[in-house]
Amino acid sequence: MTLTRHHGGIIILLSFAAAMILTIAPLPDSLRTLRPDWVALTLIFWCLALPYRISVGSGFVAGLLLDVLSGTLLGEHALSLSLIAYLCARLHQRIRVYPMWQQALTVMIFLILHQLLTLWIDSVIGRPMPSLGYWLPSLIGAAIWPFIYHLLTLLRVNFSVQ
Amino acid sequence: MTVDHRQHHLDSVRATLSVLVYPLQWLVDLPGTTGAWFRESLATRRDLQEQNASLRTQQLVLNTQLQKLEALEAENMRLRALLDSSFQVGKRPMLIAELLSVDMDPYRHQIEINKGSLDHLYEGQPLLDSQGIMGQLIHVGPFTATAMLITDPSHAIPVQINRTGLRTIALGTGSIDRLDLPHIPTNADVRVGDLLVTSGLGGRFPPGYPVAEVISVEQDPGNTFSTVEARPRANLDRSREVLLVWPPRLVSPVGTATPDTVPGATTEDPAAP
Numbered sequence A: 001m002t003l004t005r006h007h008g009g010i011i012i013l014l015s016f017a018a019a020m021i022l023t024i025a026p027l028p029d030s031l032r033t034l035r036p037d038w039v040a041l042t043l044i045f046w047c048l049a050l051p052y053r054i055s056v057g058s059g060f061v062a063g064l065l066l067d068v069l070s071g072t073l074l075g076e077h078a079l080s081l082s083l084i085a086y087l088c089a090r091l092h093q094r095i096r097v098y099p100m101w102q103q104a105l106t107v108m109i110f111l112i113l114h115q116l117l118t119l120w121i122d123s124v125i126g127r128p129m130p131s132l133g134y135w136l137p138s139l140i141g142a143a144i145w146p147f148i149y150h151l152l153t154l155l156r157v158n159f160s161v162q
Numbered sequence B: 001m002t003v004d005h006r007q008h009h010l011d012s013v014r015a016t017l018s019v020l021v022y023p024l025q026w027l028v029d030l031p032g033t034t035g036a037w038f039r040e041s042l043a044t045r046r047d048l049q050e051q052n053a054s055l056r057t058q059q060l061v062l063n064t065q066l067q068k069l070e071a072l073e074a075e076n077m078r079l080r081a082l083l084d085s086s087f088q089v090g091k092r093p094m095l096i097a098e099l100l101s102v103d104m105d106p107y108r109h110q111i112e113i114n115k116g117s118l119d120h121l122y123e124g125q126p127l128l129d130s131q132g133i134m135g136q137l138i139h140v141g142p143f144t145a146t147a148m149l150i151t152d153p154s155h156a157i158p159v160q161i162n163r164t165g166l167r168t169i170a171l172g173t174g175s176i177d178r179l180d181l182p183h184i185p186t187n188a189d190v191r192v193g194d195l196l197v198t199s200g201l202g203g204r205f206p207p208g209y210p211v212a213e214v215i216s217v218e219q220d221p222g223n224t225f226s227t228v229e230a231r232p233r234a235n236l237d238r239s240r241e242v243l244l245v246w247p248p249r250l251v252s253p254v255g256t257a258t259p260d261t262v263p264g265a266t267t268e269d270p271a272a273p
Helices: A009-024 A038-049 A056-070 A076-096 A100-124 A132-158 B002-006 B011-041 B045-082
Strands: B093-098 B110-113 B126-128 B133-140 B145-149 B156-161 B167-172 B179-185 B195-198 B210-218 B225-232 B241-245
Touching (some): A009 A038, A009 A056, A009 A132, A009 B011, A038 A056, A038 A076, A038 A132, A056 A076, A056 B011, A100 A132, B011 B133
Antiparallel strands (some): B093 B241, B126 B241, B133 B145, B156 B195, B179 B225, B210 B225
16 A cells, blocks of 8 residues: 555554553542543544554554453444544544544544444443443544644654654 | 353453553543552551541440450350251451442443452452442453442342342432332331341342442332331442452351461451451
């Protein structure tokens, strides 16, 4: 697909590690349920930026690690992150040219899809239905998407990741 | 996912992955640990002296209570031997582990501790703090282990009301300070303030440890079961050190307990120095 050599894999890894650290960093109880899904946001960015490098496989691995970190069923996050990665890689050409607000909306839909899938699996194994606040992380994630996009773009340009 | 939920073939995979993410957890835990270390090393001499004095007093009080307890235990064993009862006691090896200050899924009551299968922890092992039962281990990796608290909505623990001996099951509710006791008949004798202790049925939790205190009883004659709620005794959201308990090796019915040794674990020794 591309003849240029891959660069900056370490930056991608570090960004995922940072996202996972943010995911498990201790927060006060009132804020815990508001934490946006950092790993999903990072994954969406890299899928949009480098769909030929970061795609379903990376999403699956990141999801497995996330499952171990958060103590969920092994494969729960892996499945939903793979789905997001697939959609992003499939639609990346379209999403890239969207204006920022529209991109944020698309990201919100992806995040909600991710949460919906997790919720579905959780209810299949008989866990109780959480309150409506369960969906807030998706809204917050969409709200901070522009910042994440610019931050990671900066990283990508500075370290010429491709 | 089905395999993980129904059977336990994937435990080794999870254990391997947990080694992979351990650096991340260690990194997140680092600020808290260094903070505690600084507080400890910068404590003034007077603070330490005060703390020392108060601990000494506390130890004296506890030792006095322990003497009484020992006499009672001996008497109890003698009476049971007279009755030819097959009740068995043994010393339980214990190990102190520390919580890693990392957040897990906010809708599950789980904690991560800093000991793992290298310290001979096993899945299903009970977890205690100084006040009572906290939960049990659900995943064990080489360096870390994940425990489910008794308040998790998918957790149930067999308990017994200390005053009457009524056996029942306490279910987690998903809120950190409440347990549900749904299977108590309307005519059962339950009062507010009753202490719930582990009954030891099921063999997972050691019998006789405090679990929770009944905080509300609603007896509606129209219903078959009364609505009983309890508050866990353990400081589920505040403890930093937790105790891990191993089951005692079974001893002869006469009751001469053999001290068992798990490498790395300190044996709980009721004998006063």
